[in-house]
Amino acid sequence: MTGDDDGALxxxxxxxxxxxxxxxxxxxxxxxxxxxxxxxxxxxxxxDIAQETFLTAWTYARSFRNEANVxxxxxxxxxxxxxxxxxxxxxxRARDGAYHDRxxxxxxxxxxxxxxxxxxxxxxxxxxxxxxxxxxxxVCGFSHSETAAIIGAPVGTVKSHVVRGRQHLxxxxxxxxxxx
Amino acid sequence: MSDLDARLTAAxxxxxxxxxxxxxxxGVLARLEKRQFRRRVVQAIAVAVVAGVLVAVNAPAxxxxxxxxxxxxxxxxxxxxxxxxxxxxxxxxxxxxxxxxVKVLRVxxxx
Numbered sequence: 001m002t003g004d005d006d007g008a009l010x011x012x013x014x015x016x017x018x019x020x021x022x023x024x025x026x027x028x029x030x031x032x033x034x035x036x037x038x039x040x041x042x043x044x045x046x047x048d049i050a051q052e053t054f055l056t057a058w059t060y061a062r063s064f065r066n067e068a069n070v071x072x073x074x075x076x077x078x079x080x081x082x083x084x085x086x087x088x089x090x091x092x093r094a095r096d097g098a099y100h101d102r103x104x105x106x107x108x109x110x111x112x113x114x115x116x117x118x119x120x121x122x123x124x125x126x127x128x129x130x131x132x133x134x135x136x137x138x139v140c141g142f143s144h145s146e147t148a149a150i151i152g153a154p155v156g157t158v159k160s161h162v163v164r165g166r167q168h169l170x171x172x173x174x175x176x177x178x179x180x
Numbered sequence: 181m182s183d184l185d186a187r188l189t190a191a192x193x194x195x196x197x198x199x200x201x202x203x204x205x206x207g208v209l210a211r212l213e214k215r216q217f218r219r220r221v222v223q224a225i226a227v228a229v230v231a232g233v234l235v236a237v238n239a240p241a242x243x244x245x246x247x248x249x250x251x252x253x254x255x256x257x258x259x260x261x262x263x264x265x266x267x268x269x270x271x272x273x274x275x276x277x278x279x280x281x282v283k284v285l286r287v288x289x290x291x
Contacts, residue, residue: 018209026200051208051211173188
């Protein structure tokens with residue numbers, strides 16, 4: 001997958017091609033959903049916002065600048081939507097639904113459930129911008145500058161968020177390790 | 181990388197959504213379709229309301245204009261059809277042969 005391919009897809013979407021839109025969704029849904037799931041703590045609500053993110057991308061494909069990275073652009077849309085949702089109704093639903101969502105998931109992904117719960121709780125205890133920075137850098141593999149562009153923060157702030165966030169998560173893991 | 185870091189990375193990346201999730205894609209397309217349909221219906225209703233108001237306001241003038249030449253009735257019928265068809269959410273372009281019909285009527289009315 002290259003940036004050129006994505007640029008061609010965006011050009012086709014601008015022309016109204018639903019086939020190109022399908023391909024765009026297939027290519028990037030995993031990254032966008034992963035980001036939102038870690039950010040919000042609820043799979044169902046994360047997927048809901050991810051779908052809205054792709055609809056926004058369809059509507060505003062014309063506003064995409066070709067020099068930008070499509071995945072960065074999509075995650076930027078997802079971030080703004082998640083932040084807006086968090087302000088209104090999301091906090092309550094995430095708290096209620098997250099634990100059930102996690103336990104009902106059949107895919108353990110190779111990580112022990114104690115680890116996952118500890119990391120999830122530690123992640124959710126971080127402020128939203130810090131959680132976003134940690135998720136984008138450590139889970140989705142974005143660079144500090146890409147993360148800064150997505151969440152609209154200075155690169156220095158992002159680096160600081162990531163270092164402190166990682167330390168916070170490590171401490172949570174250490175507590176699990178000591179208990180076991 | 182220490183064992184702790186490895187476990188942290190594994191825990192962070194656990195429960196990743198599958199790469200080709202058809203259900204998710206269908207969900208996005210269903211929302212897109214719903215949104216487009218809603219927009220078309222709103223546009224159609226707006227067009228119908230504006231047309232209705234225009235006809236009501238200009239009814240005497242339209243009657244007088246039609247009385248001059250009987251063929252003008254067809255023009256009025258065509259305009260009415262153009263306004264009516266979008267009502268269920270259809271656009272004129274989606275109707276098969278709509279463009280051809282307009283062309284034929286133009287040639288017939290204005291030889």
